[in-house]
Amino acid sequence: MHELRTGLAFFLLLNILAGMVRVIRGPTVTDRFIVAQLFGTTGVGVLILLAADAGRDALRDVALVFALLAPVTVVAFVRFAVGSDAAPGSDKEPRP
Amino acid sequence: MDVLLDGVLALCLPLLAWLVLRTESLSQAVVLFVAFGLLSALGWARLEAPDIALVESAVGTGLTGALLMHTLSWTEETPPDIRARGRRRPWALLAVAASTLMLGWAVLALPADSPGLGPLVEARREESGVKHPVTAVLLNFRGYDTLLEIAVLLVAALGARAVNPRSERPTPDAGDDPLTGELFRMMMPALLLVAGYLVWVGDHGPGGAFQAGAILAGGGVVALLTMRMGPPRLSSWQVRWALLTGPMLFIGVAVAPLFTGRRLLELPRPYAGTLIFVVELALTVTIAMVLLMFFPGTRPPRAGAEGEP
Amino acid sequence: MSPLDFLSAAFLFGGGAFCLAGTVGVLRFPDVYCRLHALTKVDNLGLGLVVVGLALQSGSWATALKLLLVWFFVLISSAFTCQLIARAALRGRGAAPWGGRREP
Numbered sequence: 101m102h103e104l105r106t107g108l109a110f111f112l113l114l115n116i117l118a119g120m121v122r123v124i125r126g127p128t129v130t131d132r133f134i135v136a137q138l139f140g141t142t143g144v145g146v147l148i149l150l151a152a153d154a155g156r157d158a159l160r161d162v163a164l165v166f167a168l169l170a171p172v173t174v175v176a177f178v179r180f181a182v183g184s185d186a187a188p189g190s191d192k193e194p195r196p
Numbered sequence: 197m198d199v200l201l202d203g204v205l206a207l208c209l210p211l212l213a214w215l216v217l218r219t220e221s222l223s224q225a226v227v228l229f230v231a232f233g234l235l236s237a238l239g240w241a242r243l244e245a246p247d248i249a250l251v252e253s254a255v256g257t258g259l260t261g262a263l264l265m266h267t268l269s270w271t272e273e274t275p276p277d278i279r280a281r282g283r284r285r286p287w288a289l290l291a292v293a294a295s296t297l298m299l300g301w302a303v304l305a306l307p308a309d310s311p312g313l314g315p316l317v318e319a320r321r322e323e324s325g326v327k328h329p330v331t332a333v334l335l336n337f338r339g340y341d342t343l344l345e346i347a348v349l350l351v352a353a354l355g356a357r358a359v360n361p362r363s364e365r366p367t368p369d370a371g372d373d374p375l376t377g378e379l380f381r382m383m384m385p386a387l388l389l390v391a392g393y394l395v396w397v398g399d400h401g402p403g404g405a406f407q408a409g410a411i412l413a414g415g416g417v418v419a420l421l422t423m424r425m426g427p428p429r430l431s432s433w434q435v436r437w438a439l440l441t442g443p444m445l446f447i448g449v450a451v452a453p454l455f456t457g458r459r460l461l462e463l464p465r466p467y468a469g470t471l472i473f474v475v476e477l478a479l480t481v482t483i484a485m486v487l488l489m490f491f492p493g494t495r496p497p498r499a500g501a502e503g504e505p
Numbered sequence: 506m507s508p509l510d511f512l513s514a515a516f517l518f519g520g521g522a523f524c525l526a527g528t529v530g531v532l533r534f535p536d537v538y539c540r541l542h543a544l545t546k547v548d549n550l551g552l553g554l555v556v557v558g559l560a561l562q563s564g565s566w567a568t569a570l571k572l573l574l575v576w577f578f579v580l581i582s583s584a585f586t587c588q589l590i591a592r593a594a595l596r597g598r599g600a601a602p603w604g605g606r607r608e609p
Contacts, residue, residue, distance in 0.1 A: 101510065101513075101514075101562060103197055104514055104517060105517070105559075106197040106198055106201060107197050108517050108518075108520070108521050108555070109201055110197060110200050110201045110204065111521050111524075111525075112521070112524055113201060113204040113205065113208070113238075114204060115524055115525060115527075115528040116204075116208060116235070117204055117207065117208055118528050118532060119528055119531060119532070120208065120211060120212070121532060122531055122532055122540075123212075123215065123228065123231065124215065126224075128537065128594075129221070129223045129224055129227055130537050130590065130593070130594050131537055131540065132224060132227045132228065132231075133227045133230075133590070134531065134537065134540050134541060134544055134590065135231065135531060136227055136228075136230045136231040136234070137544055137545075137583070137586060138527070138528070138531055138544050138548060139231050139234045139235065140234055141527075141544070141548045141549065141552055141579060141583070142524060142528075142548070143234045143235070143237070143238055144552060144575060144579060145520070145524065145551070145552050145555050146238055147237075147238070147241060148555065148556065148559055148572060148575060149555065149559065150241055150242070152559050152562070152563065156241075156246065157401070157568075158246035158247075158249075158250065158401050158402040158403075159241050159246055159249065160568070160571055160572070160575070161246075161250060161393075161394070161397065161401075161402065161403065162237060162241060162246065162249045162250050162253050163575050164390060164571070164574065164575050164578065165250060165253045165254045165258065165390070165394075165407065165411065166234070166237070166253050166257075166258075167575050167578035167579045167582060168383075168386060168387060168390055168411060168414070168578055168582075169253070169254060169257070169258030169259070169262075169410075169411070169414050170258075170579075170582045170583075170586070171379060171383060171418065171581075171582045171585055171586065172258060172259070172262045172414040172417050172418055173230060173257075173258065173261045173262050173265065174582075174585070174586045174589055174590065175262075175376065175379070175417075175418050175421045175422065175589065176261070176262035176263075176265035176266045176417070176421055177227075177265050177590070177593075178589045178590065178592075178593040179265075179266060179269055179421045179494065180223070180265050180266065180268045180269040181590075181593040181594070182592075182593045182596055375585060375588055375589060375592070376589075378585075379585045379589075382581055383581075386578060
């Protein structure tokens with residue numbers, strides 16, 4: 101069972117690595133923020149998988165804190181994305 | 197399997213750090229920084245440091261991410277010549293390379309199999325009143341460190357209040373927005389529950405006042421950003437009490453042993469656990485208020501601004 | 506392996522599959538709104554299956570309940586995340602939703 105859980109955690113981390121492509125390509129800051137949220141959900145998955153091993157119960161609390169504080173960042177991001185009067189094109193970055 | 201897991205983490209973290217540094221726009225950098233924080237918490241979890249992972253997730257990523265994002269809404273356009281300026285400073289690269297080498301050397305110079313202070317803490321843990329060694333060190337063995345840290349936090353809160361700009365007043369109709377209103381109503385009980393849990397769990401596992409304070413402050417930040425509440429003002433007595441309960445109680449607990457012929461901060465053994473719990477509870481309130489003081493209110497709309505909700 | 510272990514492994518595999526689907530969606534979908542859909546729905550189902558799989562093998566009610574609580578928080582959080590971000594994207598920057606054409 102340990103192997104299966106660690107394997108799944110590894111697989112979820114590969115998902116995070118794949119999500120990095122969207123981080124690099126963007127194109128808008130909202131896209132990148134969505135990927136940050138994806139990392140959050142996947143990270144919670146990895147944490148609870150790792151927490152199932154003996155003696156690592158505290159990682160479940162870390163997952164709990166992640167899940168709870170995610171909306172705070174979202175509200176801050178939304179405040180910035182809606183409230184800022186930056187020119188509409190300014191969140192686009194030239195592709196590397 | 198474990199090696200593969202660590203390998204992917206070791207690949208992702210520097211990649212994200214590089215992306216944070218490379219990007220030209222501040223908003224991109226902040227978003228990437230939040231993603232970086234999430235992954236670094238996973239890294240701490242893999243390094244068998246759940247205490248640090250917990251703080252990283254609560255303070256490092258949750259609140260700092262929100263603070264940076266909120267600061268963005270107060271900033272002007274990104275200066276476009278960041279990269280050009282960077283190119284003109286080769287000495288910066290030299291300095292970074294030199295400090296990296298020094299850090300690496302310092303790590304390599306550490307004795308490989310030194311147990312550190314772990315066995316010493318383990319041997320005296322019975323006397324501390326709590327079961328978790330980290331809490332024992334922070335609140336009992338080296339309590340003066342924590343006490344001074346709280347003093348530093350208070351000064352930091354005052355400094356933040358001094359530089360925070362004048363913000364918009366809270367609007368009475370902020371509660372009309374069904375989305376943020378409902379979010380706030382659903383979040384608050386969960387935040388209180390988990391904050392209390394984290395203080396309680398600090399006795400025998402990773403947890404404690406800092407994490408719990410960050411969780412509580414998260415609720416305040418949501419209230420602040422959805423304009424249900426103005427930024428905390430020092431003129432209000434509630435804010436003053438929240439800022440002072442933790443330090444005053446801690447100082448009281450620290451000084452009280454002097455009257456019974458003991459030394460400063462020498463907690464009497466039968467009550468040590470209870471005292472630590474009460475002090476942590478009070479510190480939670482103070483830390484939440486200090487963290488909340490860092491957040492300026494929402495920015496007043498400027499002339500010609502569009503898209504205000 | 507007991508039947509419970511088999512069931513738990515099946516849930517874990519299902520969770521992994523849905524997480525993969527969510528990531529593919531975030532990578533391949535044409536605009537912010539579609540990607541939000543992949544992130545806040547498919548991924549949560551994946552996480553839910555992982556939670557159920559782990560709760561089955563946790564062996565204690567307290568742990569299982571805490572796992573379900575984590576999932577519950579994530580569900581609530583992403584329900585609001587989806588609406589808030591989509592609204593901000595639509596109002597703030599005025600990013601027009603994808604109309605069915607291919608991206609250039």
